[in-house]
Ligand code: GDP
């Protein structure tokens with residue numbers, strides 16, 4: 001028996017899924033976390049398969065998930081729909097429930113978050129709700145694991161019984177629906193008649209196409225719809241929505257007894273009145289993010305990282321390893337490979353694991369208590385001003401862990417332009433793998449200060465906003481961002497075990513990468529930098545400036561010379577960063593001799609400080625933050641864009657944007673420092689002028705008038 005979990009975003013589907021199947025899917029306290037169908041067997045009931053679907057508010061055709069969900073439910077037809085309803089938001093959740101009931105499949109309603117409802121003193125008459133909706137309703141708390149036994153019992157009962165769908169519609173709307181149903185009756189199965197009639201009356205193009213009705217029927221359907229719309233002076237979709245909400249209103253009045261007079265503030269509301277305050281919200285957000293990065297990159301993170309870098313990987317591993325290999329008389333190239341290649345490359349990356357764990361932990365904490373959901377809400381006000389949707393900020397918040405799920409989370413965005421823009425800009429937000437680059441340079445050049453990382457984050461946000469403005473003004477991205485509706489989940493105490501587990505899992509996948517891709521690329525890099533061509537023969541070189549790698553890196557280095565970092569080492573590091581961003585650090589580990597720390601503590605820092613000034617270091621960080629992300633993220637961009645030209649546009653845009661920003665920063669910085677105008681300085685001034693033009697020129701008119709999305713909600 002296949003049971004599909006459906007419900008609004010953030011109503012607890014994944015929590016319930018994890019509880020019932022014993023699996024470990026990511027539970028996020030904001031909408032849009034589950035973006036792919038997940039499947040699992042229910043514990044102790046091997047014949048029950050449970051599927052976790054992405055959350056949707058409705059079965060309209062506006063977001064990819066809504067289309068995926070409804071296509072799945074109508075075509076694959078699971079045995080039972082398990083509709084998770086957030087009981088603390090009953091009315092809004094029932095909107096989807098009413099639509100699910102029209103699909104002709106058995107529905108079981110899990111009234112989730114009952115712990116919250118009980119705590120607030122409210123009561124919900126489940127018996128009555130069940131009677132009105134014509135399907136079983138079970139009170140549960142997925143979080144506390146309450147009520148799940150009863151839920152399991154309800155499944156088999158539901159599959160074997162016939163459910164009577166409640167009538168949502170009345171009057172002329174119902175007449176029109178019935179007229180359409182009569183036209184469809186020979187083409188659609190009885191169970192799905194109502195669903196299709198509603199969709200046609202709503203003018204749902206996707207359903208029209210899928211049905212492929214003969215012209216004469218289409219004409220009749222159109223005239224029925226037109227007739228109704230003329231008489232009621234409203235469009236079909238609004239009429240349907242209105243009648244659904246009328247029914248929900250009645251239902252809710254009948255079953256939901258509220259203890260608290262509406263309008264009174266509870267603790268969450270009071271916190272929100274400060275945290276989302278018009279003036280205070282942004283400073284609080286900036287402070288919180290600053291602390292987040294400051295704490296992860298300096299304090300505890302640095303202490304452990306210093307230990308792992310200076311003591312663990314050099315004194316305790318590299319030095320004894322070299323001594324041991326020398327004592328057993330291993331060939332010197334092998335010693336080089338093991339100590340200067342593998343230990344240096346992998347060690348340089350692993351050294352940053354503590355900082356990363358700290359970052360994951362703090363991000364998890366902020367998310368779980370409910371603060372990050374507020375951030376999306378706050379940023380909506382800022383973003384809106386620049387024609388971006390606050391909804392874009394959720395992918396970006398997710399992207400501060402890793403860009404891949406961030407880019408995938410852009411699926412929740414309705415308008416294609418907004419979605420594309422989000423996909424292009426999400427990786428500007430520094431993901432955790434970029435943290436080691438920042439931390440390495442902060443250590444070598446900027447006195448190890450934590451503000452560098454925080455600054456990088458805000459630069460990422462700024463890059464998003466600037467790109468938003470520039471792209472919005474082009475024809476392809478013109479138009480207003482769709483309105484952003486998101487209810488804020490109540491604050492709750494963090495669940496430390498969950499957060500620690502999630503942080504560890506993300507940290508662990510990072511460690512695994514160090515043991516696989518970083519290891520392999522360290523080996524390859526070591527060989528390339530140890531061998532060179534002399535007298536027409538391949539041989540080991542003592543100075544890696546004459547190596548093959550120096551030759552290859554030297555070919556591309558001129559591209560970066562105007563940005564201030566034209567050495568072959570930085571060129572190579574930038575390219576290996578495409579494999580995984582932390583590989584930049586691994587590469588410097590191999591090329592600058594991370595394992596050679598021994599006496600004075602930080603050989604790699606000294607080498608970086610010698611090759612970079614604080615200005616060219618900033619330019620290097622900027623370029624590596626903003627340019628094309630790693631291959632995994634490029635893959636995600638490709639999948640989400642679902643178009644080769646758009647993918648190419650995204651990658652080119654990111655790289656060109658990164659190059660010009662770094663160019664301007666380095667050249668204008670140099671100009672200010674030296675007070676003398678060079679060719680580079682002049683070109684940078686011209687670029688800056690062009691950049692200002694792109695930012696401030698008037699908008700071009702949209703090619704297609706924007707869809708009126710507000711109506712859909
Ligand atoms: P999904 O988007 O529907 O998959 O929702 P999630 O399972 O990711 O949960 C969203 C948030 O609601 C998380 O912070 C959960 O911890 C919380 N949550 C889920 N079920 C319950 C519940 O029964 N009671 C309470 N208080 N919180 C819950």
Ligand code: MG
Pocket residue numbers: 013014015026027028033034
């Ligand atoms: Mg989920």
